[in-house]
Amino acid sequence: MALEIAVEHRRRDFVVTAQFSAPAPGITVLFGPSGAGKSTVLAAVAGLLRADHARVALNGERLDRLPPHRRRIGMVFQDGRLFPHLNVERNLVYGLRRSPGGQVLPGDMADLLDLRKLMRRRISSLSGGERQRVAIGRALLSQPRLLLMDEPLASLDGPRRLEIMPYLQRLRDTLRMPVLYVTHATDEVYRLADQVVLMEAGQVIAAGPLPELAARVDLALAARDDAAGVLLGYVHRHEPERGLTSVACGGEVYLVPLCDIPTGDSVRLRIPAREVILALDAPRNISVNNIIPAVVSAIRFDEKTHAALVEIDVGGGQLLSRITTDAAERLHLRPGVRVLGMIKSMSVELL
Amino acid sequence: MRITASPHHEAACALRPGRAHQVTLPTAEEREVILLTLRVAGLAVGCALPVALLLGWILAARFPGRFLLNALVHLPLALPPVVTGWLLLTLCGVEGPIGAWLWKTFQVRLAFTLQGAALACGVMVFPLMVRAIRLGIEAVDGGLLAAARTLGAGPLDRFLTITLPLAGPGVLVAVTLGFTASLGEFGAVITFAANIPGQTQTLPLAIYSALQSPEGDAQAARLSLYSVVLALAGLLLAEQAGRRLRR
Numbered sequence: 001m002a003l004e005i006a007v008e009h010r011r012r013d014f015v016v017t018a019q020f021s022a023p024a025p026g027i028t029v030l031f032g033p034s035g036a037g038k039s040t041v042l043a044a045v046a047g048l049l050r051a052d053h054a055r056v057a058l059n060g061e062r063l064d065r066l067p068p069h070r071r072r073i074g075m076v077f078q079d080g081r082l083f084p085h086l087n088v089e090r091n092l093v094y095g096l097r098r099s100p101g102g103q104v105l106p107g108d109m110a111d112l113l114d115l116r117k118l119m120r121r122r123i124s125s126l127s128g129g130e131r132q133r134v135a136i137g138r139a140l141l142s143q144p145r146l147l148l149m150d151e152p153l154a155s156l157d158g159p160r161r162l163e164i165m166p167y168l169q170r171l172r173d174t175l176r177m178p179v180l181y182v183t184h185a186t187d188e189v190y191r192l193a194d195q196v197v198l199m200e201a202g203q204v205i206a207a208g209p210l211p212e213l214a215a216r217v218d219l220a221l222a223a224r225d226d227a228a229g230v231l232l233g234y235v236h237r238h239e240p241e242r243g244l245t246s247v248a249c250g251g252e253v254y255l256v257p258l259c260d261i262p263t264g265d266s267v268r269l270r271i272p273a274r275e276v277i278l279a280l281d282a283p284r285n286i287s288v289n290n291i292i293p294a295v296v297s298a299i300r301f302d303e304k305t306h307a308a309l310v311e312i313d314v315g316g317g318q319l320l321s322r323i324t325t326d327a328a329e330r331l332h333l334r335p336g337v338r339v340l341g342m343i344k345s346m347s348v349e350l351l
Numbered sequence: 352m353r354i355t356a357s358p359h360h361e362a363a364c365a366l367r368p369g370r371a372h373q374v375t376l377p378t379a380e381e382r383e384v385i386l387l388t389l390r391v392a393g394l395a396v397g398c399a400l401p402v403a404l405l406l407g408w409i410l411a412a413r414f415p416g417r418f419l420l421n422a423l424v425h426l427p428l429a430l431p432p433v434v435t436g437w438l439l440l441t442l443c444g445v446e447g448p449i450g451a452w453l454w455k456t457f458q459v460r461l462a463f464t465l466q467g468a469a470l471a472c473g474v475m476v477f478p479l480m481v482r483a484i485r486l487g488i489e490a491v492d493g494g495l496l497a498a499a500r501t502l503g504a505g506p507l508d509r510f511l512t513i514t515l516p517l518a519g520p521g522v523l524v525a526v527t528l529g530f531t532a533s534l535g536e537f538g539a540v541i542t543f544a545a546n547i548p549g550q551t552q553t554l555p556l557a558i559y560s561a562l563q564s565p566e567g568d569a570q571a572a573r574l575s576l577y578s579v580v581l582a583l584a585g586l587l588l589a590e591q592a593g594r595r596l597r598r
Contacts, residue, residue, distance in 0.1 A: 082496035085516045095502030142502045
């Protein structure tokens with residue numbers, strides 16, 4: 001079950017050539033600087049842009065051969081695009097009325113996105129965050145086979161973005177459809193992506209599962225200040241007396257501050273590169289809770305900042321460590337060297 | 352019935368000298384002229400509106416030949432009204448190709464009838480209406496139409512559920528403007544429908560008749576006053592509608 005995308009579009013001297021496959025269901029994030037061609041790809045997939053060439057195949061069915069309004073490809077736009085002459089409820093059912101029906105029920109959507117109190121409201125009276133929630137509900141109620149989200153949070157300020165994020169995470173876990181999600185905000189990538197497609201200047205630089213791409217020292221995500229490794233795991237055990245929760249990731253157990261996620265639920269850990277300490281020998285009497293055996297798999301030196309970005313293989317995945325070039329030389333780090341990755345429980349973000 | 356400076360009316364005025372120009376309620380004859388004018392204008396706008404909506408929608412899109420179609424629609428605005436009237440007479444008169452066909456098939460005659468007067472008015476105000484509607488449609492955010500498209504709405508569906516409601520103020524402007532302009536149509540109406548009291552004699556035509564008569568000045572003045580009142584009311588309505596459009 002997969003979504004196959006191939007888009008080619010030339011406009012004056014800007015060329016977009018994108019080809020990738022995405023898991024279905026699952027969230028595939030198209031990440032890159034503005035002007036990378038991400039939105040062009042989405043518009044071509046939706047059929048709103050007549051690309052020179054666009055191939056959209058979902059489980060083998062060619063959606064690009066249908067007129068745009070028959071493709072059943074839902075879209076959430078950056079600016080919401082709610083119909084100003086209809087109230088919230090009539091906006092929500094606009095697509096539903098034109099759909100053949102399906103699994104997304106209005107009641108479920110109203111609960112999931114917290115829309116019950118808004119039904120009778122006029123669009124002009126909604127806040128930015130409320131608008132985007134309605135826009136997401138409207139798109140989902142049209143029973144799409146594929147959902148496109150074009151920077152759905154970009155028009156919101158900081159607090160409003162944080163307000164919407166939990167809804168999106170909930171959707172990630174409940175929706176059984178493929179989602180293409182365009183953004184240039186890294187927190188959205190780490191929280192939402194199953195799969196990442198990195199784009200630059202109209203080209204796909206790399207595509208793959210988030211944990212793999214996040215840790216690649218040669219790619220854009222790792223080059224940023226907020227670079228981090230991502231591990232997928234599940235809640236193993238709660239230890240209330242110690243105030244800790246243990247999370248199992250590929251044979252290793254990570255201790256994180258006590259949380260209320262049920263045992264057995266899958267979680268993702270985000271571990272910032274600047275928080276990971278590397279050692280050759282096990283230290284004694286140290287406050288760090290997680291000391292994980294690992295093997296260096298790649299190093300990238302940055303002459304300007306005197307920093308070394310080290311990718312380590314921890315068995316269940318890859319992590320990043322940003323240390324000084326001096327430290328990397330003192331420890332003689334190079335690919336293949338065995339190290340210990342030391343991570344404070346307090347540094348682990350549970351997403 | 353005929354509104355000329357009738358001896359009867361003149362006599363009435365003569366009995367009460369100095370009151371001729373005083374504002375009084377319209378007489379029965381004048382009421383009939385006003386009513387007929389309103390009927391002609393209403394019929395003209397009612398018939399022109401659907402066609403104007405269609406052309407406004409078409410002209411709001413980009414396509415080859417748009418310039419030509421636009422020029423054709425605007426032709427009555429640029430031509431002398433008498434030429435438009437004569438063209439109508441040539442095409443829709445009893446001898447004309449369209450007029451003969453209408454008579455043969457439906458026993459309907461347009462020339463020298465109220466319907467003919469409405470047709471002449473409709474053709475004359477058509478460019479104004481199309482223009483207002485086109486501007487209203489062009490002001491509709493294309494992004495909303497794209498959103499409707501992803502929600503499964505086809506072209507006609509989008510026009511009816513998104514474009515038309517959002518272009519509503521533009522349509523309102525078209526209707527009020529078309530109606531007001533119809534009230535004052537003269538050249539095309541008199542050429543195509545003639546000046547028949549009770550059938551095609553609208554306010555401007557009645558004023559013209561009054562002025563033809565040597566003692567019709569008072570009558571013309573009264574009728575002109577009604578014209579001014581009607582026109583002002585129409586323009587105020589159009590202005591209100593326009594204000595809503597800009598909002």
